[in-house]
Amino acid sequence: MPRRFGAGAVQRNETMQDNLNRPTAKTPMAKREERLAWGLLAPTLISVALVVVLPLVAIFWISFKPIELADLRPPTPIVKEALRGSAEKLRIEYRLRNSSRSEAIRDVKIVDELPAEVTLREPLPQSCALDGRQLTCSFERLEPGHNEKIIFPVTADNEDAAEEIVESSEPQVTGTADNILTNFEFTLENFARVFDGSQFISVLGVTLFYTVFGTIGALVVGLFAALLLDKSFRGQGILRGLYLFPYVAPVIAVAFSWLILFDPFSGSANALLIQMGVTDEAINFFGDRPLALIMVTVFEIWRYFPLSFLFILARMQSIDSEMYEAADMDGASPFQKFWYLSIPQLLGILSVLFLLRFIWTFNKFDDIFLLTGGNAGTRTLTVSVYEEAFAISNIGAGAAVAVVIFMCLVAFSLFFFRFISQEEGL
Amino acid sequence: MIKLRRKAITSIFVGLVWTFVAATITAIALSFATGLPYKPDMVWIVIGGALTGFFVTHSRLAALASGVALAIAGMLGFGIVTSGDAAAVLTNSFTHLLSATIAVGGTYAITKVAPKGALSRHEFEEIIIRLLTAIGYVFFTAIVLIPFYVMVMTSFKNQSELVQNPLDFSLDLSKGWGLFRSYVELFADFNFGIYLANSMVISILTVFITLAFSIPGAYAVARLRFSGQAAFSRSILLIYMVPMIVLALPIYIAFSLTGLRNSIFGIILIYPVTTIPVALYMLQGYFRGLPGEIEEAGLMDGLSRLAVIWKITLPLSLPAIASVSLYVFMIAWNEFLLAFMLLDDPSKFTLTRGIASLNSSEIPRQHLMAGAVIATVPIMALFLGLERFMTKGLTAGSVKG
Structure with a gap:
């Protein structure tokens, strides 16, 4: 362990505990080092705080809000200006409207320039005032769905030209409304909805099935692939690269390839199975329960076995070969060597992989969303987020x-990190 | 059990299993290549496989003879693979020769390691392992290649060909450049040139921003001592356990309210943050492995910390930076969820978002597959060209899915 400059005889791998317990005798140099460290980390910390921590806080806030997709457009007052009629009936019309049908808007104010080409014929309505050519109208409150016309009868010399001039100047309108995102109206309805009835149980069941079998399947298949390539022969490198393809390719490309391959009407897989006499009629792989769930799990295994394969292979190649030689001397058979020597050596990496892949499979959204859209009994929790928020427009x-x-x-x-802390490597 | 472990019996078993595999892969491969209805014939697989297994144990000559016999039997109509089209003599002979060669050659190669007579447990397991290994190679290569094969070949077809025979992936070379019609249409009518450029720009910028943020951070975590260092290097892992879909919803809301939705700028704000923790984690691992003495020598000679990072640490860690860059590029290039949620305007799509927009019943499937190929080829080319770095990057960082 090399000593670092400025740290004196203190070793690097000290825990935070030690740092805290040490009396305040920090040298100026150590202080400077600490400042530099935080300075170097600042961009990362700020960006992560903005994009990860803030949204996490926000999602808790939003989950207690009765908010729909449409509420994202806050209620705004909308004004349209037009010059209508002619001669006696010539008038400027402001059509004022509240965009929301549920929220009132307060302190609405319209400001517009009255062009010199037109002259007002009648006194202004009470809510409006004219200052020079500047017309101002104020309203205390616009009810939800409010819609009214404000009419100013005017005269103009050239009506056509005036129309153009009047309509070319956009009136400015302002107003304040309660934003559902920032007010203090809360509800528990969202959670009631989530936990309601059998839907939640089935979603949870699907998620667990997908996560557990996807993770274990990818590990087992990856282990087999690693066993195949754990010897050097010509073409080993090529095969290793090839077996990583499913993971490296964009998920959208491979998901659609699978959909087309397993299409019930014109998919090659069905044509092949019928031709070989395995099945009589086309199988709807991604449309029937429970086959669809099995298929998305198989897809997950197919796509992520390369990852476990890569890790397991790396670990296998670092196992001491002398151990196998000794076992050979003792007359161990290949299966015995695998079971009694390799597996115990691989147990560490396998469990780390299991924990991490478990969490990541649990988090997986893209794959199922692209393959089935959560239909045919494949709706997991992550797909539910999308379905509730965007398909049903209920963001809350x-x-x-x-x-x-x-x-x-x-x-x-919390559960896993107890184990991971004991494992090496990751 | 001991009695069953004789070479002859084991060979017959291997012959049966491997002949079945050989017939199946020949039938599938030829069906996919030509579209003709090939299928394995179970009756002749059992008879031919058992005989093959029986004869290959005797001598190389017997193996050769059984191979020839199997091929001739096939041509006479008793093949382990049958094709519906009996008239085509030339292709049929080829089919039977191929399947017989694979069946007999494989069986011979698998069983030749053991001597005749009774087998020790060691020899018996050796044969079984060789059989499983051979099946494994075939199986893995097939499951990896078939979806990509279907993807590429479908993109060269047209609608009527696809409906007529979904198995026919043979290329009609007489069409010449006409084969690439889907690609031409994607670039001409569907803006795929813009999507490709967008994806490229976004991915490259993501790589640079990620590096700019994560290199100093990783250095601080790896080399500098500050209170909270241990907790920090731990919690980096925690950050990328947070699922994207959970973050995507508030980000969508925030972007809707601020007008950043539907802009490439907004995407560039978000993408690097999703990759910075991974990159930081990978790099700090590498920095820890670098010898500290060189940096100390630099400090002694009067360089500042930042100069040390720039002049000593960075040049030493170029391979790691290459790995991280490739890995980050791959994540950004393949990213789908955020692009799908945040981009609605077809002129600002990334490739993945563009492909998603092709998934409608009005757009023919060969276009969808051509889009998939366009998205896959650049990342595959990078991967194959720089496999060494990529593999290292994957192993170091790919606890992330």
């Missing part, structure tokens, strides 16, 4: 599902 309910996901993850992490 989507956020509530997201909170449930996050809580599950916190639980997993």
